[in-house]
Amino acid sequence: MPAYCHALMGLIARTLAALLASLCFLGAARAETPRDVHIGVLAFRGAEEAERTWQSTFDHLGRALPQYRFHLVSGTAAFLTAAVAAHRLDFLITNPGHYLELKVDYSASALATEQDLEGPTPSEAVGAAVFVLDDHPEIQSLADLRNLRVAAVAPDAFGYRAALREIMERGVDPERDTKQIFVGFPVDEVMRAVRDGRADAGIIRSCALEKLLAEGAIQKDEFRVIGRRPSGALNCQVSTRLYPGWPFVKVAQAPAPLAREIAQALFGMQPGQDEKAWTQPDAYGSVQDLYRTLKVGPYAPFTRLGLADFVVEHRYIAALIGLGVIWWLTHVVRVSYLVRKRTHELQIAHEAARQRGEQMEHTVRLSLMGEMASSLAHEINQPLAAILTYARGCERRIEGGADPASLRDAVQRIAVQAERAGDIVRRMKDFVRKNPAPQVPIDPAAALHDAMALFEPTATAGGVIVESEIPDTLPAVRADRLQLEEVVINLLQNALEATSAQDDRQIILRVRGDRDRLHISVADNGPGLAAEARERLFDPFYTTKKNGLGLGLSLSRTIVEAHGGRLVVETDSAGMTSFRFYLPLIEEPARV
Amino acid sequence: MSEPTPIIYIVDDDPAVRDAVGFLVSSVGYPFEACASGAELLQRLDNARPACIVLDVRLPGVSGLEIQRELQNRNSIAGVIFITGHGDVPKAVRAMRHGAIDFLEKPFDDQVLLDRVSDALQASKTALAKQGRREKLERKLGALTEREREVLSLVIAGKTSKAIAADLDISSKTVENHRHNLMAKAGVNSVAQLISWATDISDV
Incomplete structure (x- = not known):
C-alpha cells in the first residue's frame, strides 16, 4: 500500500x-x-x-x-x-x-x-513477561520462540512492545518468524490462549501473571516465564527491561x-x-x-x-463503514452488471426482432413461391419435354443410319434446353434461399428480368401477359437482389389477383431511372382499392385476399425502406392502380 | 390422281417444344409445319391434305380447345392430338368428347406420340377419302333436276314407274325418261346400283 x-x-x-x-x-x-x-x-x-x-x-x-x-x-x-x-x-x-x-x-x-x-x-515500574506452559521444557529462551505461536493483547500494547524489543534482540523477528495472535483485552485472554493451546507463548504486562495467581485464576506452576531478566525492586517476573x-x-x-x-x-x-x-x-x-x-x-x-x-x-463502526463500502461496491458492480445485462438483453431482443423479420420475409417468399410453384413446374416441364423429344428423335435418326453431324444442331438444342431448365431451378432456389444477402451494387435490370422469368408462367396460366418495359441498361443500385425480386413479384402477384375478375386484364411493369433514383411501378386495371384497404394496406396481417397472409405489402414496404426508398400506392392518370417505389442510386453513377 | 402427302402441324407457344416435336416427326419422315399460335394454324391449314395437328392445350390468345371447336366448324379432316403440361382431366375429357385422337402429357413417350400421329393421319386420310366421295356424290346429285330428284326418291321408296307416274300425275313414258337420265347422271346401270348409290349419299 x-x-x-x-x-x-x-x-x-x-x-x-x-x-x-x-x-x-x-x-x-x-x-x-x-x-x-x-x-x-x-x-x-x-x-x-x-x-x-x-x-x-x-x-x-x-x-x-x-x-x-x-x-x-x-x-x-x-x-x-x-x-x-x-x-x-x-x-x-x-x-x-x-x-x-x-x-x-x-x-x-x-x-x-x-x-x-x-x-x-x-x-523501573513496568515491563512484560513472556510465558509458556510449564510442561513445555523445550522453550527456554526468547530465541526458542522462532516458528511458534505467540499471543498478545494487541500490537500497540505497551507490554507487547517491550517484549518485542527483547525478542528481536535475540535474533527472532516476531513478524516474520513467529505466528502472532492478538487476542484483545483484557490481558486474561492471553493467558487463556496459552492455556488452551491456541498459542505456544504469551506476552503479558509485568505483574499481570502474579495478579492472576493472586486472584486464583491460574495455578502456581502452570506457567513459566522465559528469558527472565532482573526485575529490581519490582516484585514480579519479567522478560524485558523495565x-x-x-x-x-x-x-x-x-x-x-x-x-x-x-x-x-x-x-x-x-x-x-x-x-x-x-x-x-x-x-x-x-x-x-x-x-x-x-x-x-x-x-x-x-x-x-x-x-x-x-x-x-471500532469494529462495529468499521463493520458499518465496511458494509457501506461493500454496499457501494456491490451497487457499482450491480449497476455495471445491470447495464451490461440490459445491453445484452437489448442486443438479444434486437437480434430476435431481426430474425423474426427475416423469418417473416422468408415466409412471405415461400408463400409467393407456393403461388407460383405449379406454373413454375410447368415452366420446367417445357424444356424437359423438349429435351426428351429431341433425344428420342436423335435416337431414331441414329438407328436410321443418319450422319452424326446432322444431329449436332439437335444436341446443341438439348444443351440449351437443359440450361433453360437449370436457370429456372436456380431462380427458384435463390428465391427461397433463407440467408439474407448484404446490400451490394447490383444491376436492377438482371434482377427484374429474373423476377419476370419467375412470375411470367403464373401470369400466363392466368391468361395475362404482363407488359414490361425494362430498359437494357439501368444505373446500379445497392440492394439485396433477392429482396428486390421479392418486392416486384409480390406487387405483380397482387396485381394478378386484383384483376382476376376482369375481362381484359392488364398489368404493366414500368422501370425508369432518373438522376438519383430508380423508379419501379406495377400498375393494374383491377377495381382499385377501397378507402379502408388503402389506409391499412401496409399494416402487417391486413389482407383482402381469401388466403393471404397479409404480410406481403407490409414486408415490401419494410424492404424498400431498408434500401433507403419508399413504396406508395396511387391511382394513375389512366385510372389504373399503381404501386410505385424507388430506390436511391449509388452515388457514383456506375454501371454493373 | 396421286394421293396428297400427309402433313403434321405442330402448335405450341414454346419454340423449343414445337421444334423438338418437329425434329421427332421428321426423323420418321413426316413433313411438318410449326405454328406459334392457333391463329397461325388456321391460316396455314390445308384441308386438302391428310393432316395431324399436335396441339398444345394452353396457348396465349385462343386456347387449344377453342381451336379444336373452330376446326370442327370448318369441317377439318385433320386428326388432333393434344399435348399439355398439366394433367387437366376435365379438359382432357372435353377434348376427347370432341373427337381428339389423344391427350398426351408432356413429357410424352415418343413412340406413343408417333403411333398417335400415325393413327391421326390414318383417320384424316379416311375422312379425306370420305369427303372426296361425298363431294363427288353431291356433285352428281347437284346435276339432277327437281323432277329427277322427286323420281329418285320414289324409286328408292320401291315404287314402280306406273305408281310414280300416278303420284306425280305424269305419264309413265316421262317417268321412264327421268329414270334413264338420272341413272346416266349417277353413272349406274341398274335400279339396284341406283339404290346403293343413294344410300351412300345419305351415309356421307
Missing part, C-alpha cells in the same frame, strides 16, 4: 474517531467549563478494573479540589486518542507508550508518574492553572494499601528508546493510528 494511502487512512480513522468521541460526550458539559474535568483512563482489563485501579486517585482529587467535578472516561488507547483529538479530554492516565504518542501528536505532557510506595522505583510507570498526562487544551492545582494535589496524595501514589514525572527517555528501536508510535514511518488499529478498536 502506498505511503500516502496509509497516511490518508490514518486521517480518515482519526476523523471518524473524533466524530465518534464527540457523540460519546454529547450532553456532557464542555471541557472548557471549569467545573467539569474529564480524565481519560486506559483500560487494559476492562472499564471496571480501570476504575478500581484509579479510584483512590479520583477520590483524592475530588477531595483536594472540590471546586471541580472529575469525570472518569475509560477506554482503549485508540478511543482515548480520538477523544483527545476531539478536545473531549483534559487529562489522561495511560501507559508510557501511549503517552509518547500523545506527546508527539497532541503536545501532551506528563504531570506525574505513578509510584508504588512499597514497590519499584518510578523509572520502563517508567504510567504518567498522569495533561492534554494541551487543559488550562495551565488547573494542571498546576492537579499536580500539587497528586503529589500530596497519601495512598493506602495497594493504592497508587504519584511522583515527579519521569522523562520517559527509555520508552522513547524502545519506540525508536521498534520504529513504532511517533517513530513509525507513518502514523500508527492506521486503518487496521481503527478497525480493531
